[in-house]
Amino acid sequence: xxxxxxxxxxxxAAVAAAGLYWRGTFQASPQSAQEARGPASGPGRQGPGPGRxxxxxxxxxxxxxxxDVPVYLDGVGSVRAYKTVTVQPQVSGRLTSVNxxxxxxxxxGDVLARIDPVTYQAAYDQAVAKKAMDQAALENARRDLDRxxxxxxxxxxxxxxxxxxxxxxxxxxxxxxQDQAAIDNAKANLDYTTIVAPIDGRTGIRQVDEGNxxxxxxxxxxxxxxxxxxISVLFTLPETKVSDVAAAASARSIPVxxxxxxxxxxxxxxxxxxxxxxxxxxxxxxxxxxxxLAGRLWPxxxxxxxxxxxxxxxxxxxxxxxxxxxxxxxYVYVVQxxxxxxLTKVEITQQDExxxxxxxxxxxxxxxxxxxxxxxxxxxxITVSNGNSPQVSEEPAxxxxxxxxxxxxxRAP
Numbered sequence: 145x146x147x148x149x150x151x152x153x154x155x156x157a158a159v160a161a162a163g164l165y166w167r168g169t170f171q172a173s174p175q176s177a178q179e180a181r182g183p184a185s186g187p188g189r190q191g192p193g194p195g196r197x198x199x200x201x202x203x204x205x206x207x208x209x210x211x212d213v214p215v216y217l218d219g220v221g222s223v224r225a226y227k228t229v230t231v232q233p234q235v236s237g238r239l240t241s242v243n244x245x246x247x248x249x250x251x252x253g254d255v256l257a258r259i260d261p262v263t264y265q266a267a268y269d270q271a272v273a274k275k276a277m278d279q280a281a282l283e284n285a286r287r288d289l290d291r292x293x294x295x296x297x298x299x300x301x302x303x304x305x306x307x308x309x310x311x312x313x314x315x316x317x318x319x320x321x322q323d324q325a326a327i328d329n330a331k332a333n334l335d336y337t338t339i340v341a342p343i344d345g346r347t348g349i350r351q352v353d354e355g356n357x358x359x360x361x362x363x364x365x366x367x368x369x370x371x372x373x374x375i376s377v378l379f380t381l382p383e384t385k386v387s388d389v390a391a392a393a394s395a396r397s398i399p400v401x402x403x404x405x406x407x408x409x410x411x412x413x414x415x416x417x418x419x420x421x422x423x424x425x426x427x428x429x430x431x432x433x434x435x436x437l438a439g440r441l442w443p444x445x446x447x448x449x450x451x452x453x454x455x456x457x458x459x460x461x462x463x464x465x466x467x468x469x470x471x472x473x474x475y476v477y478v479v480q481x482x483x484x485x486x487l488t489k490v491e492i493t494q495q496d497e498x499x500x501x502x503x504x505x506x507x508x509x510x511x512x513x514x515x516x517x518x519x520x521x522x523x524x525x526i527t528v529s530n531g532n533s534p535q536v537s538e539e540p541a542x543x544x545x546x547x548x549x550x551x552x553x554x555r556a557p
Contacts, residue, residue: 202529203516205479206463208506213456215494217389221379221402223445225370226433227343231256232365233358234336235264242354242366250341250369257366259358261337268330275323282316289313345371370443375436376415377402379449380427389430390417392453400432402447409440409447456493460502466512467492467500477513477520478506485513487522 233239237259244256289309295301348368352358358366377400381389392398398414412434421428432449434441441447466476467490474492477485490505506512513520516529 199519199525201516201519201524201526203477203485203513203520203526204529205511206466206514208460208462208502208508208510208512210458210508211461211499213459213461213494213499213501215453215456217381217385217451217453219379219381219449219451221377221432221447221449223402223441223443223447224376224378224431225345225372225443226374226376227345227371228443229342229345229369230365231339231342231367231369232360232362233259233339234360235259235333236359237261237263237337237357239352239354239356239358239366242350244347244350244367246347246349246367248347250345250347252341252344254341255338256341256347257339257354259337259339261334264330264334264337268327268334271323271326271330275320275327278316278319278323282313282320285309285313285316339366341369343369343371344373345369372439372441372443373436374412374433375441375443377412377432377434377441377447377449378429379432380422380425380429381451383421383426383428385453386417386421386428388453389414389451393417399452400434401450401452402432402434402441403450404445404447410434410436410438414451456501459493460506460508461499462502462506462512463514464495464498464500465514467495468517476506477517477522479511479513479526483527484523484525485520 239257240260241258242256243258244250244254250256289306289312292301292306292309296303296306346369348370350367351364352362352366389398393414400412400414402409402412412432414430415433416431418429430451432451462476467474468476472489475487475489478488480486488505491503493501493503495501513526516526520526
């Protein structure tokens with residue numbers, strides 16, 4: 145029993161000694177641990193720690209350039225016919241013929257349909273005959289007036305008779321003018337039996353077939369004609385851009401493009417800026433006109449609209465991939481002469497998917513990093529890669545764990 149107790153005590157002592165030895169050998173002080181990690185690098189820091197000093201980061205670079213950069217305003221619009229007319233009969237009658245095909249392009253004045261003209265022709269002929277009768281009476285009255293006027297001068301007739309005959313002539317002249325008005329009205333009704341296209345455009349679906357009785361009160365009419373060459377696009381822009389657009393429109397014609405997805409449909413020009421802001425949406429309606437010679441724009445179609453507001457001449461541009469975002473804002477890595485990079489804060493005028501216009505921070509001719517940001521820091525050593533995926537290499541002896549610092553800028557992968 146004593147032997148077992150001695151063995152147990154010896155085992156416990158051995159385990160305790162091993163623990164003390166491990167603690168003394170491998171546990172470092174907080175100060176030593178911080179030295180092993182090295183100070184964090186980023187905006188406001190002193191640079192890479194010892195673990196990064198010998199790191200070489202493969203990157204891709206591009207030069208800062210001067211270029212003319214267009215400034216666009218984008219919106220969503222709907223296509224509207226330049227003109228739309230519902231062709232309706234102006235007189236009642238039986239439709240005797242339809243002279244167009246659905247979807248046909250027609251010119252102003254083309255005959256579209258005809259209404260039975262028999263009754264209107266008869267009314268016209270009657271008005272013409274009535275005028276002929278009254279015209280004959282007028283001629284006779286004028287001759288009588290001449291006779292009475294001569295007799296009154298010789299005292300063979302009274303002046304009253306001459307004046308009465310003069311009034312009769314005036315009444316006959318008025319009656320002839322009334323007959324002419326009746327003729328004009330009858331002629332207009334007769335002409336209305338031939339229905340013609342009021343504008344150039346394309347016909348829609350026929351609303352009535354020949355043989356039917358049509359009247360001016362038919363709301364649907366005979367057909368709807370829409371003018372699609374040229375054609376209009378209505379779109380909206382934010383109210384904050386109205387003054388810029390109005391200023392540009394007063395100086396020149398503003399180009400506008402219409403597209404769906406990546407397909408550009410047509411190019412036109414800004415035509416109208418609405419005279420008030422929509423209070424519910426904070427936008428202003430605008431209308432652009434397109435020639436639409438290829439017929440790609442269609443009434444009712446939704447399109448993406450891009451308006452060319454102005455062009456920035458000789459602007460400083462960098463690839464959009466070079467611009468990163470961090471706690472200090474927008475920045476780029478500028479390549480130095482000693483094959484290191486310098487983290488440089490920049491001010492951006494505008495940016496799209498391809499390039500960014502820089503107002504301050506870099507100059508033309510400098511080179512900026514466009515890829516390899518995952519392991520890149522201020523004053524990192526770099527090598528220009530051949531376009532393969534960047535790989536970070538460092539000597540095993542200098543590789544140490546590094547704690548991420550919240551003060552460092554966010555790096556794009």
